[in-house]
Amino acid sequence: YMSIRRSERAMADLLAEKGSSLIMAFESALRTGLRGETGVRLQVLLEEMTRSPDIEFVAVTMPDGTIVAHSERTRLGETLRMQGEEVDEDRMTGLAPGDDVRWTTIRMEGRRVFVVYRNFLLGRENWSKDLPPPTIFLGLDVSPFEITRRQNRSYAIILSVVAFLMGMVCLLAVSFAERARESRRRQFRAEGEVHRLEEEVRRREKLAAIGTLAAGVAHEIRNPLSSIKGFATYFRQRFGDGSEEREAADIMVREVNRLNRVITDLLGLSRPSDVKPRSVCLENIVAHVLRLIRQSAGERHVGLSCRTSRSVPNVFVDVERLGQALLNLCLNALDAMPDGGTLTIAISRARESVCLLVRDTGSGMTPEIMEHIFDPYFTTKGSGTGLGLPLVHKIITAHGGRISVRSRPAVPAKDGNGSVGGETVFRIWLPLAPEEESGSARR
Missing domain, CATH: 3.30.450.20 (PAS domain)
Structure with missing residues (x-):
């Protein structure tokens, strides 16, 4: 110009x-x-x-x-x-x-x-x-002046067309780049979904194998265990208090009970989920679980906190099975805080579901451990069976929900006493009750 x-x-x-x-x-x-x-x-x-x-x-x-x-x-x-x-x-x-x-x-x-x-x-x-x-x-x-002006206008038009074409080329390049990025993002999400499905298939294969094994040997193991427990109880009554024989009989009874619990958990993990969902208020389930763990939390100096958003709708769940899953998560959180801490349970409204959050300030988990926490018999506790979190995952999946975990391992404190900074957060998305879903659709 x-x-x-x-x-x-x-x-x-x-x-x-x-x-x-x-x-x-x-x-x-x-x-x-x-x-x-x-x-x-x-x-x-x-x-x-x-x-x-x-x-x-x-x-x-x-x-x-x-x-x-x-x-x-x-x-x-x-x-x-x-x-x-x-x-x-x-x-x-x-x-x-x-x-x-x-x-x-x-x-x-x-x-x-x-x-x-x-x-x-x-x-x-x-x-x-x-x-x-x-x-x-x-x-x-005026013709020389007009000729010059026409030439200048033609030159300006050519430059404008070139600039417009260059701008269109740049826009197309940006559009193609954005499409390529979006394609990579979709591919990344698809790969993540494929990986998740592969993990789910492997987990189901493991559960199927465990179910086949459990169905075949459960009764064969429980019958001898019942006999052993009966004889141990009989011998404990025959010996006096404080004797070595009575102490050995008590140990036998405790170990039989522990084996019986392992078999019960194994059968619960392997058999098909028989959930009976109904419309319930999630706050009532949380309040019941907090009452069950309040004494144990007090003994470990763990503070309990419960937060609920306003206007949280009802969920469509099996009260007993979801309470069992939430209780397992809370007990694991207490075990992760032997020196005290805070256990937080929060309820909030998500887009098409209700989100239940369980957060502890314990020792946390490394990424290597997090990859296997839902695998059967994987545990980091000396007295654990490794069936608690797999059972939680199965219960949530049976309800049509989702569960995710995020954790940050603790680091040693500067004064050398204990560790700080650890955290583990479980998020569970549960389906809305039918009447809540229809109301959400109307809204």
Whole structure:
């Protein structure tokens, strides 16, 4: 744009300088030829000047627009025409002629011309100061100026088209890049979903194998265990208090009970889930579980916190099975905080579900451990069976919900006493009750 403006300004300055030189040459010729017949010589010079192909007309007018000299003899005594109308004093005042050359591109004398004009200086010394001086107009062929302007416009259009095409190419490149990023994100999410499904398949395969094993040997193991427990109870009653024999019998009873619990958990993990969901208030289940663990939490100096968002809808769950899953999570959280801490349970409304959060400030877990926490018989506790979290996962899945875990392992304290900074957060998304789902759809 600046280049076009400079080019047009340069062309206009060139034409204006040419017109100024012609006016000066015209005045000089008149001064040289003043020998008496001034009017005749003035008209002859005007007619001779317009024989040049690039000069359209020359006119000398009074301030009211009356023509006193013109390159066309027939125009003498008439009024100068500009933009198809006769020029009056107001229009002449608007042109503001002076001793310095001015120029404009306008329609004058019936044609579009490049007009150069100023006060006519010939005989200025004999002119009365009370009378305004006449004005000389020199109309030059505007075609060079118009050609330059058309070329500049074509150049500007070409540049605009190129800039537009470059902008479109950039937009297309950005669009393709965004699509590529979106494709990579979808691929990443798909790969994550495939990985999750593969893990789910492996987990189900393990559960199926465990179920086959448990179904085949559960009764065969429980029958001998019942006999062992009966004989151990019998012998414990035969020996006195404090004797080694009675202590050995007590150990046998405890171990039989532990084995019986392992078999019960194993059967519960392997058999098909028999949930009986109904519309319930999740706060009631949480309150019941907190009552069960309150004494154990007090013994371990663990603070309990429960937060519930406003207007939390009912969920469609089996009260007993979900309570069992939540109790397992809370007991694991207490085991992770032997030196005290805070156990937080929060309930909030999600988009199409209810989110149940269980957070502890215990020792946390490393990423390697988190990869296997839902695998059967994987445990980091010496007395654990490794079936608690797999059972939790199975119960949540049976309800059509989801469970996720995020953990940060604790680091040793600066004073060397214990560790700080550990945290584990379980999030469970549970389905809404049917009436809540229909209300959400209406909203």
